[in-house]
Amino acid sequence: MQIRDMWRIYSHVVLLLVVVSSTYCSAVNETKFVNTDKSKFKILSVFGHLGKSHFDVFKPLLEELARHGHEITVISYFPRTDSAKAKEPLPNYKDISLVDPKVGVYVNVVDLHQVSHSRFFLATQLLLLRSMADFACQTGLRHPLITEFLRRDEKFDVILTENFNTDCFLGFIHHFKAPYLALSSHQIMPWTNEDMGNEDNPSYIPNIFFGLTRPMDLIDRMKNAVTLLLFNAAYDYWFRPADQAIANEVFGPDLPELSEIARQSRALLVNTHNSFHGSRPQLPNVIEVGGLHIPPKVNPVPKDIAKFLDSANDEGVLYFSLGSMIKSTTMPKEKLDAILNVIESIPRKVIWKWESDESPRKMDNVMTRKWLPQFDVMNHPNIKCYLGHGGLLGLSESVYIGLPSILIPMFGDQFHNSAAVKTRGAAIVLDFNNFNEQYFRQAVDACFNDTSYRENAQRLSKAYRDRPATPLETAVWWTEYIARGNGIPYLRSEGADLPWYQLHLIDVALVLIIGFAAFIYIFFRLIKLLLSLLKGTAGSQAGKTSKRKKD
Structure with a gap:
């Protein structure tokens, strides 16, 4: 074997050892943030x-x-x-x-x-x-x-x-x-x-x-x-x-x-x-x-719902649901009429969770269902606005998807949730007590036509999704x-074990206030005593001076 061939073999072996060594070192130094504990609890x-x-x-x-x-x-x-x-x-x-x-x-x-x-x-x-x-x-x-x-x-x-x-x-x-x-x-x-x-x-x-x-x-x-x-x-x-x-x-x-x-x-x-x-x-x-x-994925919606949503024009679809506890069919007549009058007059389709087989009014642009696969429906590209009650599950889904909302809170945490999304500029909040047709029509128009609501909703969605896990x-x-x-x-937290007066430093404040008051009291007493002594000294000096003059 020639020296050149031996050198080539030697160089290949050395290179192989270097690669293996570096791979091993890399594997040893790599940090994996995983739970290796396989205990079953x-x-x-x-x-x-x-x-x-x-x-x-x-x-x-x-x-x-x-x-x-x-x-x-x-x-x-x-x-x-x-x-x-x-x-x-x-x-x-x-x-x-x-x-x-x-x-x-x-x-x-x-x-x-x-x-x-x-x-x-x-x-x-x-x-x-x-x-x-x-x-x-x-x-x-x-x-x-x-x-x-x-x-x-x-x-x-x-x-x-x-x-x-x-x-x-x-x-x-x-x-x-x-x-x-x-x-x-x-x-x-x-x-x-x-x-x-x-x-x-x-x-x-x-x-x-x-x-x-x-x-x-x-x-x-x-x-x-x-x-x-x-x-x-x-x-x-x-x-x-x-x-x-x-x-x-x-x-x-x-x-x-x-x-x-x-x-x-x-x-x-x-x-x-x-x-x-x-x-x-x-x-x-x-x-x-x-x-x-x-859920981690969006499932296909039932065929009849898909056909209804797919046929919507560029104006988009309004998704309307008041959650699992509220029975929409109990809506007071004057408020229901206000909703129906607006829905009937707009050039948009509406899909509505309505707990009855009979629709409140026959309208070609409205589909009602007793139950809807909410998250899957919300993810349809033609859904442009969510009308809800501010319940945290539905509202979280709208935030996750990036849908602007019209919210009518009724009870519980719904007011708080609605205010939170309103603060982010992604929702319009309506007062149920003062709900009327004009009020609702303005909200629907803003939700669909004021682009700031959609932009803010999309911005909020990105922040809501962006997490380490x-x-x-x-x-x-x-x-x-x-x-x-x-x-x-x-x-x-050690704070959980403290009584309220210690947690809020009431005892510290009282000690400081009493100590400060005592200091002020002693200080003024000393000043008064000093002034009294100075006055007595001055009087004594004046008496001596007067006596010398007489002498």
């Missing part, structure tokens, strides 16, 4: 509220946890349907169904004749929250399946339950002695912020009970601050004692104070996003997963993180 999820939208927010999380191999037990009024099971069997997803035909759930139950935004509206809202809490606790905790379930000797790695209008379901935390992950299907309730020690400053953070736009003026800040104090007081001294009574019956007299259990929350998953509801300080264990319910990925990670228990000792 037992997870209990408790949803005692009868509102479908509250459960629908977190349903994707529960099913995804089951896909990850975790054993999920779900207590709710919304068990998986037979069709869902046939489409995707999840043998490790177990329902404990609270469904009772005599009870029903909160679907198509709100009669719009009963909706009135009077001066006592906030008091009515508080009474509604309390009555729903009483009903949920009485019917849910006394269900025979719950009684049977509590007799079992089961162990869970983590418990998930919603923080809304009652603490009575927190008895499960004490009973099973498991870490607790709180859930919120809407902006955080003020008492939940208080329990976690999360910032809730009324000077610039609008509370969930008012539809206040940012920035707030003096009157708004006064209303915001007073309402926050009153609702927190009502929850502490009215809601919690009633919850405690029923919880003690079910979970035993040794049950600790529910307020104490509430403060044991390891983290909170909340269905908001700063682009939507505004920027605010959050604890590191308060995690925004707004849009968690939004999807809401579902984030929620799954945090659930598994709490179940693993590694961060549990470090997550809790």
Whole structure:
């Protein structure tokens, strides 16, 4: 073999070694941000509220946890349907169904004749929250399946339950002695912020009970601050004692104070996003997963709906839905006539969730359906405007897609959600009490023809979507993180354990005020004494001078 051939072989071997070595080093130094823990956990999820939208927010999380191999037990009024099971069997997803035909759930139950935004509206809202809490606790905790379930000797790695209008379901935390992950299907309730020690400053953070736009003026800040104090007081001294009574019956007299259990929350998953509801300080264990319910893909709509939408001209289509709880067919006649008169006169098509087989008025440009695949319909390119009530699920979908909105809030957090999107310039908000034909016609014209609303909606959509991970990925990670228990000792805010007067530095302020007052008092006493001494000295000197003159 010639020297030249040997040199060629040698150089190839050296090159190969260099490539292999560099590849190995690269693989060693590469950082992979993945969860390598393959543990399978037992997870209990408790949803005692009868509102479908509250459960629908977190349903994707529960099913995804089951896909990850975790054993999920779900207590709710919304068990998986037979069709869902046939489409995707999840043998490790177990329902404990609270469904009772005599009870029903909160679907198509709100009669719009009963909706009135009077001066006592906030008091009515508080009474509604309390009555729903009483009903949920009485019917849910006394269900025979719950009684049977509590007799079992089961162990869970983590418990998930919603923080809304009652603490009575927190008895499960004490009973099973498991870490607790709180859930919120809407902006955080003020008492939940208080329990976690999360910032809730009324000077610039609008509370969930008012539809206040940012920035707030003096009157708004006064209303915001007073309402926050009153609702927190009502929850502490009215809601919690009633919850405690029923919880003690079910979970035993040794049950600790529910307020104490509430403060044991390891983290909170909340269905908001700063682009939507505004920027605010959050604890590191308060995690925004707004849009968690939004599916990863758009499905084809039924053929009849597709044909109707496809045939729309360049003027576009209005999508009209008042959500799962409100029954559109109960709309007061004068308001319904105003809507129909405008819809009938515009050169656009309208697709409308209407809970009756019979349309309110025969119109060629309108399609009504008892149920609509909302997200899929909203994604049709011919849908140009969303007319809704400000419910967070539908509004989040419109924000995600980038649709401008016309919103008529009725109750609950709908005012707050509507105001948040209005602040972003992507929605027109109408007052239900003063709703009329002219009012509505102007809103429809602006939604379709004022390009600023669409531009702002598209801008908001980009910000809402742009995140380091999807809401579902984030929620799954945090659930598994709490179940693993590694961060549990470090997550809790010390502010949650402070009494209110220490948290707001009232004791520090009093000490400083008393100390300053004492200093001022002593200072003036010393000045007075000094002046008295100087006056006495001056008088003595004057007397001596006078005596010398006489001498």
